[in-house]
Amino acid sequence: MADQCTDTLRCNPNDLRQAMSIHTRKITDSCRDKDCIEDLPVYLTAGSQRMLESSASTRVRCAELLSTYIDVEPVTFDRNHYCIDITFYYRVLADTIVGANRPATLCGLAVFTKRVVLCGEESCAHIYRSDLRTCTAEAITRNLANRPTAVVEALDPMVLSSRIREACECGGRDCPVQLPDWVKAMFDEDLVLQNDRRRLYVTLGQFSIVRLERDAQLIVPVMDYSIPTKECCDSAGCAEDPCELFSRIPFPAAQFTPRGCDCKTQVRCPQENNCCNK
Template structure:
């Protein structure tokens, strides 16, 4: 809590706003697992509370800071090269044994935290023995941890030629386009009897083969 312990007259607290203000990251190679790296994350949360002396009373705005830690092991590959940029940046360094150390870059994406619970409790003070009244919160956080490094990609290139064909920008008139359309003569001529597909009838009007023969007689 900013300003020390929670006042004794506060009996209820509700979270008003929670945000991630900072993330401290430390990346180190994992021993005996080449290409894997351990990322230690420390989240810093800024929290605003609405504190009440009793139910339905006017709230008082309080602020505080909370911390949470997380560890992740990810594969980031290996690289024994040093890269120098014109912007005076540098990737990779040498250690005391003149070995090239080129660690990947870690990044964390987070969304707004979710306040799941806020209650009043006691924790040990700075001396380790005196209990201090404070707010204990349970937060839900979705995050994506990733490691990446620059890589070299070979892209094949091919010769190109300037097209010799000229593109005409002038468009034909609607009448010229219509003159190129074939006249649909079949649409104006009745279909022949033998080209009409026979349709089967169902119901009382359906004729059988015997009925057709008797009708022809």
């Protein structure tokens, strides 16, 4: 088989075999964001909340992005734009000291919601796939069949600060959050969503990229089919012929070249510690 061209900009047009139709996703619009999420309430598990009520000091150790929920709705005053509502679910781990005991680990959930408006272009086509059954709950409906797909890329957040506040200091501004069952199932205990005397708050830094995609059919030039060049092996350290390995080692001609032993610049042999003066 002919060698595959690694740089398409330098390929000879005469090497193009044919044109091929492919199906891919076109990015209609995208954006990046750096959110500083201040005083995000952490809903601790029942056991962690009991320790927090009597803790002397607490420090947030880390936060992990568990999952996101993405909802795409068209903007009523602009047919080409869509609102993307993104809900981030974080698992927060903290260290707390209760009495004279060793530090214990607190575990809880933090939720952050943001909205992004991007151009998704128009499409009259309704797209259905054979791997989705129309009678199931996860099947795509006719109302959503011509909407673009939202993709969110996000890193684990950075913990910037944390603090504990008494319930009376919150002023009732923290409404109980509604959590889906699949989020609750990620924790071993029930989460305390209300009626707590003390609550942990955390400030996070979140980096994210959001984009809208639409299915598209493109015609691309074909130079050759992509065939893997690496051979498969059944173990991490595949056995190799030692003679074959030795044959690929360059001959060390420099080590056979006689060198004078100058007192100012003494050259030492690789195998000996004394000067090469023989």
